[in-house]
Amino acid sequence: MEPFKFKKLEIEQEGNWLKRLLTSPHFKKTVLYAVIGAFIGYVLFIIEQDAVKLIFWSDTAMQNVLMGLAFGVFITNSPCARGKC
Template sequence: MEFKKLEIKEEGNWIQRKLRNPHFRKTLIYMAIGAVGGFVFYYVSEGISRDVMPTGDIIQSVGVGAFLGFFITNSPCARGRC
């Protein structure tokens, strides 16, 4: 019996492996787009100056937008499992 030597490459740490993953990159991009979209929606719908806006409301709108971006890329239908 002959055995081949198994060569294992160094893959880097967890963050480097995640950043190389195309699905993770797509998720981050969609979350950023959703966060910007949430802020723009809040800014347009409220019709007030940015320096008068409550910080909590801005953070909430950005968070909801980022969640929608996350949901769009990670929902079962987005991954072809409907």
């Protein structure tokens, strides 16, 4: 009877998790949509102001930007966006 012969499995390290996360296409898409959502939130803040009294930043602007950012993240990470509806 002949002994078992095994091939050596060579596994290369893939790098650290942070580098893999930052270079993944899904992460890049999420960041892009979040930035676009934040920009749209800020534009809506500017549009809803009075033309006489322009304020470029306030608590309302922060709320609009954060809401747009949240929508951008939700659009790319919702179950339907990932094909799991």
